[in-house]
Amino acid sequence: MGERSDAPTYSLTGEDGGADQYYTDVAVFTDEVLEKLHEDQSISKFSQYIALRKLEVWDHNIYALELLMIGVLWNVYSSRATAGSVYMGKLLSSLYALRSRSQEARRVVDRLKGIAGTSVLARRRHVDERIQLHSFAKLLGWLRASGEFEQESRRLKVWLDFLRGLPEKESEGILQRAVRKAVWFERRSLECLGRYTSNVDTYIENNRQRLRWQENRIFCSRNRVEYHLNMVGAEIMNQVFYDGFHAAPGKIVFLPICMRNKTAGKCQAVQEGPGYVCRRCSKTCRVQEVTALAEVYSCKVLMIPHASTAFGQERIRVGEVGIIGVACVLNLISGGYKAREMGYLPQCVLLHYSGCVLHWHREGIETSIDMERLERSLREGQT
Ligand code: SF4
Structure with missing residues (x-):
C-alpha cells in the first residue's frame, strides 16, 4: 500500500506505505522544540510551584508542552474566546457532565453542542487582543464550553492558578512569551511536519457547510498547527511515560x-x-x-x-x-x-x-x- 491520497486530513505514510520517515522527522523536531521551550525560566518556576503546592509532579517536558499549548490555543481560538459570553460558556461546560447519564441525554447534549459550536462559540472579535490573565481565563472558559478540550483546559487551569500568584507584569510576560513561541512553532512545524498534514486546509474548506450544526464541528475543523502540536505532544508523552509503561x-x-x-x-x-x-x-x-x-x-x-x-x-x-x-x-x-x-x-x-x-x-x-x-x-x- 502506498501513500494514501484520499486520507481526509493527515497521512503519515510515504510512497512505500511506511511511516519510518515520519517518526524520524517528529523525533528530530521534538528535540528542537524542547530546546527552544526550555530557554524559558517559567518552566522551572512552574515546577517549583507544583512542588510547593504538593500537586502531582509530572515532568519538565510536559510542563514545556503545556506552555506551548497556551500559546498555540491562544493563537487559534482567542478571537472566538474573547467574543463569547462567560455565562453561556459556564452553562455549556456544565451540560457536558450530563452526557454520561444515558444515551438520550448524550443525544440531546450533543445536539446542543452542535448548535453552540456553530453559533455562540463561533462568534469572533475582529480586534487582535494581547494575551493577559483575564483573557487567558476567558480562553479556558471557551475551551471548556467547546466540549473538546476537557483534559487540556484542566491542565491549563493549574497554569492559570500559578500565574495568578505572580506579579501581574511577570505573569503577562510569561503568557506573551508563550504566544511568541507558538508563532515560531507554527512556522517551524509547517517546515518540519507540514508534508504530513497537507490535506487539512482543503478538508476544512470542503466540509464547512456539511459540519454546520454538527456535534463534531469544532473537532473536525481544527487547525494544522494543532495537528503538529499533537504530534510533538505524543512524542513527548511517549518519552516521559516510557519507563513507567515498561515497569x-x-x-x-x-x-x-x-x-x-x-x-x-x-x-x-x-x-x-x-x-x-x-x-x-x-x-x-x-x-x-x-x-x-x-x-x-x-x-x-x-x-x-x-x-x-x-x-x-x-x-x-x-x-x-x-x-x-x-x-x-x-x-x-x-x-x-x-x-x-x-x-x-x-x-x-x-x-x-x-x-x-x-x-x-x-x-x-x-x-x-x-x-x-x-x-x-x-x-x-x-x-
Ligand atoms: S474486529 Fe470484528 S470484524 Fe475484525 S476480526 Fe475482530 S470480530 Fe471480526
Missing part, C-alpha cells in the same frame, strides 16, 4: 473501532467493560492481526468505540497497567492526559491516517498502523 505488570492495547474491516452489524466482537474483544472472524481484519500479535506477548486488546469512553469510569492504581493507545493525531494529547488521570501509563501509536465514519469519511476508511512499532512496544514491555 507496569499489566498491559492493554486500545484500538479504535475504525480499524476493523466489517460494519458494526457483521463484526463478531463481544463487549467487555468499556470496549470490545475481537472474535477474529476475518483473517484480513487489522484488529484481528493486532489481537493475534498481542496474544504472543500475553497482552489484551480492547477495541474502543469512542475516545471519550476509552477508560471507563474507574481509576486504577498508578503503575499497575501500561497501555498502548492507538489513536488519530487529534486525540493524542487529550488521550495521554486522560489515560494518566485514570492511572494508566500510556504509550501511543498513531493511526497512519484518519478515516472513521463518525468524524472523517462518509463510508469510513479502514485505518492502519505501524505494526513494527507496535510490536516493539509490546516486546520491550516484556522486559
